[in-house]
Amino acid sequence: MSGWLVVAGLGPGADALVTPEVQAALAEATDIVGYIPYVARVAPRPGLRLHASDNRVELDRARHALDMAAAGHRVVVVSSGDPGVFAMASALFEALEGVPAYQTLDIRILPGITAMLAAAARIGAPLGHDFCAINLSDNLKPFAVVEHRLRHAAQGGFAMAFYNPRSASRPHQFARVLEILREECGDDRLIAFARAVSTPEERITTVTLAEARPEMADMRTVVIVGNAATRRVGPWVYTPRSAEAP
Amino acid sequence: MSGWLVVAGLGPGADALVTPEVQAALAEATDIVGYIPYVARVAPRPGLRLHASDNRVELDRARHALDMAAAGHRVVVVSSGDPGVFAMASALFEALEGVPAYQTLDIRILPGITAMLAAAARIGAPLGHDFCAINLSDNLKPFAVVEHRLRHAAQGGFAMAFYNPRSASRPHQFARVLEILREECGDDRLIAFARAVSTPEERITTVTLAEARPEMADMRTVVIVGNAATRRVGPWVYTPRSAEAP
Numbered sequence: 001m002s003g004w005l006v007v008a009g010l011g012p013g014a015d016a017l018v019t020p021e022v023q024a025a026l027a028e029a030t031d032i033v034g035y036i037p038y039v040a041r042v043a044p045r046p047g048l049r050l051h052a053s054d055n056r057v058e059l060d061r062a063r064h065a066l067d068m069a070a071a072g073h074r075v076v077v078v079s080s081g082d083p084g085v086f087a088m089a090s091a092l093f094e095a096l097e098g099v100p101a102y103q104t105l106d107i108r109i110l111p112g113i114t115a116m117l118a119a120a121a122r123i124g125a126p127l128g129h130d131f132c133a134i135n136l137s138d139n140l141k142p143f144a145v146v147e148h149r150l151r152h153a154a155q156g157g158f159a160m161a162f163y164n165p166r167s168a169s170r171p172h173q174f175a176r177v178l179e180i181l182r183e184e185c186g187d188d189r190l191i192a193f194a195r196a197v198s199t200p201e202e203r204i205t206t207v208t209l210a211e212a213r214p215e216m217a218d219m220r221t222v223v224i225v226g227n228a229a230t231r232r233v234g235p236w237v238y239t240p241r242s243a244e245a246p
Numbered sequence: 247m248s249g250w251l252v253v254a255g256l257g258p259g260a261d262a263l264v265t266p267e268v269q270a271a272l273a274e275a276t277d278i279v280g281y282i283p284y285v286a287r288v289a290p291r292p293g294l295r296l297h298a299s300d301n302r303v304e305l306d307r308a309r310h311a312l313d314m315a316a317a318g319h320r321v322v323v324v325s326s327g328d329p330g331v332f333a334m335a336s337a338l339f340e341a342l343e344g345v346p347a348y349q350t351l352d353i354r355i356l357p358g359i360t361a362m363l364a365a366a367a368r369i370g371a372p373l374g375h376d377f378c379a380i381n382l383s384d385n386l387k388p389f390a391v392v393e394h395r396l397r398h399a400a401q402g403g404f405a406m407a408f409y410n411p412r413s414a415s416r417p418h419q420f421a422r423v424l425e426i427l428r429e430e431c432g433d434d435r436l437i438a439f440a441r442a443v444s445t446p447e448e449r450i451t452t453v454t455l456a457e458a459r460p461e462m463a464d465m466r467t468v469v470i471v472g473n474a475a476t477r478r479v480g481p482w483v484y485t486p487r488s489a490e491a492p
Contacts, residue, residue, distance in 0.1 A: 011265075014267070015266070016265060016266045016267035016270070017265050017266075017267055017357070018265070018266070019257075019262060019263050019264070019265060019359065020261070020262045020263075020264070020266070021260070021262035021263055024262070058487075082363050082367075083367070083371075084363060084366040084367055084371045084372075084373050084374060085363065085373060085374075086374075086375075086487075089367070089370070089371035089374060089484070090371040090374030090375070090484055090485060090486060090487045091487060092371075093370055093371055093374075093479050093482055093484035094484070094486060094487070096479050096480060096482070097479045100480070103479065103480030103481070103482075104480070107482075109366075109367035109368070109370070109371070110367060111263070111359050111363045111364050111366070111367040112359075113265065113357050113358070113359065114363060117328050117330060117331065117357045117358075117360060118357050120330040120335075120355075120357070121328075121329070121330055121335070121355035121356060121357040122355070124335070124339055124355070125329075125330045125335035125336040125338075125339055125355070126330075127330050127331060127379075128330060128331075128332075128335060128336030128339075129332075129336070129381070130378065130379060130380045130381060130395055131378065131379055132376065132377065132378045132379075132399075132402075132404060133373075133376060133377055133378075134376045135375070135376060140487050140488035140489070141488055141489035141490070142489075142490070142491050144491050145403070145489045145490075145491060148402060148403070149376055149402045149403065149404065151402075152398040152399070152401055152402030152404075153378075153398070153402060153404075155398055156378075156394060156395045156397075156398030156399060156402070157391070157394070157395065158378060158395065158398075158399075233339050233342050233343045233349065234342060234346070234349030234350070235349070236339055236342070236349075236353075238335070238336055238339035238340070239336060240336060240340060241304075241332075241336045241337060241340070241386050242386035242387060243386070243387035243388075243391050244387070244388070244391075245388050245390050245391060
């Protein structure tokens, strides 16, 4: 039996946002590997082994998945959203580095609906012009990098989407992010908090930067900041397709 | 009969990348509206009216869709990729502005797999850290805005994805983009050209900026530029999850 390894994006939560390509890989798999709440989204069936692990062990998880594929298993590593956006695909290639034997394995990355685009769809079209995606977690980068990128994104006139805005272990950092944004973008810029999009707990709140409070975000929230032209129309928020000279 | 309007993302090309949510909307629709090649991707059936129009008439198309929904039709405006990324969602809200009667219509935006994420999955994980998406077309913004954003994206250390890199009407501009990138990022930075991802015409080429040529891109190509840490591992290209101080 020839093994393979798929890194699949499950989308933001709803089954209706899982692509047929990902559904087919899950149906053929012998082993599912991933962070506990993502593995819990895969329906159990006879013969399917579930390997759920905690957060922050991405490299161990990737090596385990590679080992099983090398041994002939059909392995799906599950990510929320899209596996290439602040998720498991990058960790997998990191685990592959320096292990040439594993670089010839049958590996496929299957895209998914990433949280910022699911959130944007609920909000309107806040990412309707040039935009950036920034991971606000400082697990793997110093906060100075976050600040540097926030300022360039703002000065470049990009709309912005933030992943992992706030966690229990770093409650104060997002307050600093909001301060930097107010300095760079002014008080009137629109900011949307999209929590648990496409799940029963979904909650969307759009305010100005002046009204934004750190506690509006948690680890299940994607935050979207408009550019200078982003505005409300009826119940929606959108960013126009056109832009004037800088 | 109560009408509605859905703006749906069909993904980059393959049927296996169309979400069940979008499939369900297409199955319930009475009218499909969109750019000719995207409408051609919807299977005809009795009772389904297809309204295909040419490029650059996005506002007319949006108004037509709103008129039909207001008259009780079930209308799906189809976009390639994700409707919120350089596609029809923003044009729809632009058409809604100043027409309060239409702002109470039943409108939903349904996300799709956007081209840069489908391309990234084929390449490896080139957008595995903070990244920007930039539309290189100057239809709706001066090229000075493009240059301004390119320089901020590069100086901020973002990976970058470019939509609409090159067209027959502006063949020289992408050459200038490559010059700016070489100035900002150096000759050794990796750049990937992903054409027609997920279709039979798919072609992926990764080179350095020194080797990049304008004719490697056309309007069916998404271009991805790594950050300073982006590298090859086996047949893949990925951007590490970690970053050092700027």
